[in-house]
Amino acid sequence: MNDFVDFFSLSDPNIRYVVLGTAFMAAGSALVGCFTFLKKRALVGDAVAHAVLPGICLSFLVSATKNPLLLVIGAFITGLMAIGAMDAIVKHSKLKEDTATGIVLSVFFGIGIVLLTVIQQSGSASQSGLDTFLFGKAAAMSLTDVWVFGLISLLLVCTILLTYKELMLVVFDKNFANAIGIKTKRFEMLISVITVLAVVVGIQSVGVVLMAAMLITPAAAARFWTDRLPVMLLVASIFGAFAAVGGTYISYLAPAMPTGPWIVMVISIMAISSFFLAPGKGILHRSLKIKRYQQKVLHENVLKLFYKTGEKDADFYRYYSFEQLNKLEEAAALQLKKALPKLTAQGFLEKKKAEYKLTQAGKKKGQRIVKLHRLWEMYLTEYLRLAPDHVHEDAEGIEHIITPEIERKLEEKLNFPTEDPHQSNIPYDHKN
Amino acid sequence: MIKQVKDPILEIHDLSVSYQKKPVLWAIDLTLPKGVVVGIIGPNGAGKSTLIKAIMGLIPPDSGFVKIFGESLEAVRHKISYVPQRESVDWDFPASVEEVVMMGRYNKIGLFKKPRKADREVVADCLLKVNLEAFAKRQISQLSGGQQQRVFIARALAQEADLYFMDEPFAGVDAATERAIVNLLKEMTASGKTVVVVHHDLNSAAHYFDWTILLNLKLVASAPVKEAFTAQLLQETYGGKLTLLTELGEILAKNEIPNREKKRY
Numbered sequence: 001m002n003d004f005v006d007f008f009s010l011s012d013p014n015i016r017y018v019v020l021g022t023a024f025m026a027a028g029s030a031l032v033g034c035f036t037f038l039k040k041r042a043l044v045g046d047a048v049a050h051a052v053l054p055g056i057c058l059s060f061l062v063s064a065t066k067n068p069l070l071l072v073i074g075a076f077i078t079g080l081m082a083i084g085a086m087d088a089i090v091k092h093s094k095l096k097e098d099t100a101t102g103i104v105l106s107v108f109f110g111i112g113i114v115l116l117t118v119i120q121q122s123g124s125a126s127q128s129g130l131d132t133f134l135f136g137k138a139a140a141m142s143l144t145d146v147w148v149f150g151l152i153s154l155l156l157v158c159t160i161l162l163t164y165k166e167l168m169l170v171v172f173d174k175n176f177a178n179a180i181g182i183k184t185k186r187f188e189m190l191i192s193v194i195t196v197l198a199v200v201v202g203i204q205s206v207g208v209v210l211m212a213a214m215l216i217t218p219a220a221a222a223r224f225w226t227d228r229l230p231v232m233l234l235v236a237s238i239f240g241a242f243a244a245v246g247g248t249y250i251s252y253l254a255p256a257m258p259t260g261p262w263i264v265m266v267i268s269i270m271a272i273s274s275f276f277l278a279p280g281k282g283i284l285h286r287s288l289k290i291k292r293y294q295q296k297v298l299h300e301n302v303l304k305l306f307y308k309t310g311e312k313d314a315d316f317y318r319y320y321s322f323e324q325l326n327k328l329e330e331a332a333a334l335q336l337k338k339a340l341p342k343l344t345a346q347g348f349l350e351k352k353k354a355e356y357k358l359t360q361a362g363k364k365k366g367q368r369i370v371k372l373h374r375l376w377e378m379y380l381t382e383y384l385r386l387a388p389d390h391v392h393e394d395a396e397g398i399e400h401i402i403t404p405e406i407e408r409k410l411e412e413k414l415n416f417p418t419e420d421p422h423q424s425n426i427p428y429d430h431k432n
Numbered sequence: 433m434i435k436q437v438k439d440p441i442l443e444i445h446d447l448s449v450s451y452q453k454k455p456v457l458w459a460i461d462l463t464l465p466k467g468v469v470v471g472i473i474g475p476n477g478a479g480k481s482t483l484i485k486a487i488m489g490l491i492p493p494d495s496g497f498v499k500i501f502g503e504s505l506e507a508v509r510h511k512i513s514y515v516p517q518r519e520s521v522d523w524d525f526p527a528s529v530e531e532v533v534m535m536g537r538y539n540k541i542g543l544f545k546k547p548r549k550a551d552r553e554v555v556a557d558c559l560l561k562v563n564l565e566a567f568a569k570r571q572i573s574q575l576s577g578g579q580q581q582r583v584f585i586a587r588a589l590a591q592e593a594d595l596y597f598m599d600e601p602f603a604g605v606d607a608a609t610e611r612a613i614v615n616l617l618k619e620m621t622a623s624g625k626t627v628v629v630v631h632h633d634l635n636s637a638a639h640y641f642d643w644t645i646l647l648n649l650k651l652v653a654s655a656p657v658k659e660a661f662t663a664q665l666l667q668e669t670y671g672g673k674l675t676l677l678t679e680l681g682e683i684l685a686k687n688e689i690p691n692r693e694k695k696r697y
Contacts, residue, residue, distance in 0.1 A: 040522075163544070165535075165546075166538070168531075169538060171525075172525045172527060172535075173516065173535070175485075175490055175514075175516045178488075179488045179509075179512075179514035180539045181506070181509040181510070182539070223526065226526065227526050227528075228526055228527075228571075229525075229526045229527060
């Protein structure tokens with residue numbers, strides 16, 4: 001608990017730098033990532049992240065200092081070169097974008113590793129700490145770093161706010177953007193530049209290897225929660241910042257733990273939870289919906305069974321035991337054990353000792369399903385010209401999804417028929 | 433049957449276009465009058481979409497030029513509107529119907545600026561014209577194909593242009609929507625607008641359009657419907673496969689030879 005207070009009170013200036021720095025970085029790259037994600041160029045971010053390594057190494061070799069501004073400039077140049085190389089490969093060869101991305105990623109990263117090895121063997125690596133760029137080391141952030149990265153993140157936010165509507169149009173419908181005279185090449189260049197900037201800021205804390213996660217994962221997670229781009233941008237940046245603070249906190253509790261990978265772990269967990277839990281699009285919500293529908297079908301089928309048995313016995317309110325019902329041919333696929341107590345609790349059945357009978361409400365509901373089934377069979381034979389022996393299976397499914405409006409239309413279209421194609425009576429409410 | 437008009441709203445002069453080095457249009461030369469619904473008609477792969485894309489400057493031509501209202505495209509862009517093919521975008525994009533229609537106002541709003549009240553009113557008005565006012569806040573992926581098509585048309589209307597290019601607005605659209613769109617096009621021409629529509633159904637073409645462009649890699653006809661729809665011209669458009677042009681095109685594409693020796697653009 002003390003750790004918690006120490007950390008979140010931000011009283012220690014080192015913690016303050018790290019927390020603020022990573023939160024700025026994560027929010028900025030999440031914002032930019034939304035556009036890369038919607039442009040379906042998720043892997044481009046990964047390639048750029050790997051391609052900034054040679055830039056960092058080169059600017060260190062040239063300047064022999066670890067001045068963050070110089071490293072940023074070096075990283076920025078090779079990152080932009082990587083995007084240029086990918087576009088050039090796609091334009092001038094028969095290779096597709098995925099291949100171009102793969103080539104650029106590995107070639108640039110390979111050069112970066114070679115340069116890094118050269119630096120390490122020259123003996124200056126330990127004081128330079130350049131190898132931390134591979135996996136990131138947020139804990140090493142200084143006040144200058146926070147200023148540089150904070151300003152770049154602010155620049156990213158302002159750029160996106162100012163050009164929001166053009167970026168949205170260029171990503172959604174480039175042809176139309178061109179047609180109304182928007183210089184789409186410039187905006188695509190702008191997206192490239194802000195992607196590289198976001199990467200350059202981010203590698204300090206999460207490293208080149210994991211940087212792509214900070215671009216794409218918050219956007220992917222946010223997409224589950226909303227269908228509106230402004231909300232998606234906001235949610236993604238909040239997710240990103242939250243993951244940054246969370247990851248930093250974990251590595252504060254266990255100092256041997258690297259910050260970057262933990263930030264990525266936190267954002268990944270958030271994305272996976274969104275995948276399961278988000279309303280509407282989440283797996284949980286969708287499977288619950290399916291479950292609920294299956295239960296509705298089961299209940300309606302059991303009431304239908306009671307009604308049809310009552311029809312045969314000419315008494316709708318007779319008591320039946322579970323065994324009696326279970327023997328019936330129509331009960332074969334029904335989970336009666338599960339449905340009977342539930343329907344009793346809902347007031348559609350009445351239980352006396354071990355026997356069940358329909359209540360009035362239950363009879364009404366069962367009767368409606370039987371009516372819909374037989375009406376639909378009529379519709380199929382009359383309007384789709386199906387043979388009477390081909391319509392039952394179809395009606396078994398449709399009877400559960402016909403709404404009262406469609407029910408009324410069916411009745412009118414068929415002019416209230418009294419018998420279905422198998423000469424069974426079609427029960428209407430008003431006749432009782 | 434290529435009928436030239438005086439004071440044309442659109443003049444295409446000797447326009448040749450290639451797509452990945454393969455010639456798709458050969459020396460198109462035509463003029464269109466003002467205030468009509470024009471149908472660009474031809475079989476699959478005839479270059480219909482390519483023609484309007486080239487007019488809109490979305491594909492650079494190998495040769496020739498286009499003049500609209502007697503001026504260059506850049507000078508009159510604000511008076512031209514474009515409806516791309518519906519499948520050309522990802523409808524899963526997180527945007528609402530009104531946000532997409534608002535895109536038609538972007539060049540009037542200007543860079544770095546937000547939509548003004550007047551823009552929102554134009555958008556609402558355009559949604560009303562295509563009967564989508566109840567769907568304004570709906571996410572675009574939740575619409576049917578016909579509704580999505582109407583969103584694109586509303587976006588074009590929001591541009592308040594004088595000349596409209598529509599790429600296959602009837603593709604994948606139900607009969608009711610098709611009728612509604614046709615009526616809308618007629619209303620538009622009645623108020624002096626000109627609409628150019630890419631279309632591939634011959635049967636309906638005679639009823640929908642005042643003027644037709646018959647196209648199959650080369651221009652077969654450009655004339656009022658009654659004059660263009662002759663058995664011979666239709667046969668020339670749909671019947672013969674133009675094997676010579678196709679064969680030559682393939683040779684050019686295979687050897688990566690530019691169609692024209694000197695690019696004028």
